[in-house]
Amino acid sequence: MFLKTFILLVLAALAIAYPQESKIKVDKPDVDVDAIENRVVFLTNTHHEPENAAEGGQIVVTYDPPAADQDEVARSLVKSFTIAIGTGSGTAVDDKFFMESEKLPIPTASSKYVIQLPQQMEGKQYCIVFTPYAEDGVTKPLAPNGVPMESLYETWFAIEGSLAEGTGPAEFTNTYDNSAAAAQTQTTTDRTAEQPAAAANAPQATPAANVNSGSITISPAITAFIAVLFACFFI
Numbered sequence: 001m002f003l004k005t006f007i008l009l010v011l012a013a014l015a016i017a018y019p020q021e022s023k024i025k026v027d028k029p030d031v032d033v034d035a036i037e038n039r040v041v042f043l044t045n046t047h048h049e050p051e052n053a054a055e056g057g058q059i060v061v062t063y064d065p066p067a068a069d070q071d072e073v074a075r076s077l078v079k080s081f082t083i084a085i086g087t088g089s090g091t092a093v094d095d096k097f098f099m100e101s102e103k104l105p106i107p108t109a110s111s112k113y114v115i116q117l118p119q120q121m122e123g124k125q126y127c128i129v130f131t132p133y134a135e136d137g138v139t140k141p142l143a144p145n146g147v148p149m150e151s152l153y154e155t156w157f158a159i160e161g162s163l164a165e166g167t168g169p170a171e172f173t174n175t176y177d178n179s180a181a182a183a184q185t186q187t188t189t190d191r192t193a194e195q196p197a198a199a200a201n202a203p204q205a206t207p208a209a210n211v212n213s214g215s216i217t218i219s220p221a222i223t224a225f226i227a228v229l230f231a232c233f234f235i
Contacts, residue, residue: 024158026125029091038143039150040132041066042074042081042106048128048154055121055161058176059085061113061128065106075106077141077149078132083113086129086153093129093153099172103137116176121161122168128154 033039045064053059061083066074081104084097101113131151134141140148161168 024123024125024160026158027090027156031091033152036150037145038147039152040074040077040143041070042078042132043130043152044070045110046128046130046152046154048157051157053117053126053157053159055117055159056119057117059115059117059128061115062110063107063113063130064110065108073144077134077143078106079135079141080105080133080137082131082133083115084129084131085115086127087124088127089125093127093151096171097129098126098170099174100131101174101178103133113178114176115174117159118169118172120163120168121159122163122165123159123161124165125156125158127156 043063043065044067046062048059048061050057050059063083065071082101083104084100086093086097088094099115104113129151130153132141132149133139143149
């Protein structure tokens with residue numbers, strides 16, 4: 001009886017310690033992007049982090065200006081663009097985005113855009129969408145072949161949301177301030193905090209025991225396992 005209980009407790013601890021594989025189906029369409037005739041490269045090297053986003057967390061989108069051989073063409077056609085979170089399936093993204101940024105200019109250097117996700121989201125697949133706009137900021141620019149340009153999107157990714165599909169908000173407004181003024185304020189705050197942080201890290205009197213001090217860190221999984229061992233002796 002003791003052995004059976006011990007095995008069950010160990011399995012329970014391991015189930016908590018190891019992350020579970022996503023149960024949400026994520027589309028991975030095989031698309032030859034370069035074969036799209038009405039596509040022009042107005043952004044390059046785009047990606048988002050973390051790869052496995054979670055509700056209530058942040059997504060950081062990194063994007064670079066057009067490649068040198070595409071820069072002149074891209075800037076003559078695309079006057080602004082937006083970064084959005086899209087939903088849909090296969091190679092089709094819904095026209096109404098879950099979230100869309102303000103109109104952004106084509107960058108001249110590597111740039112980042114932060115998305116603050118709501119605390120509760122539907123558990124389903126999402127993607128990052130880049131949509132180009134013409135001079136009027138409303139219509140899509142025409143590619144050299146006269147056809148409106150395509151939006152570009154990254155690979156679909158799953159969010160293990162706490163809401164059932166179809167029960168969450170249809171859209172939301174990004175609450176993270178990506179303005180240049182906010183970025184400058186954040187930089188100033190970080191620099192101001194350096195001195196107090198340095199003082200806090202100065203040698204102190206002998207501190208109380210801390211599981212994170214020194215060179216050994218006790219992970220939650222190990223702590224849970226130790227707790228399981230102690231529990232076994234009292235069963």
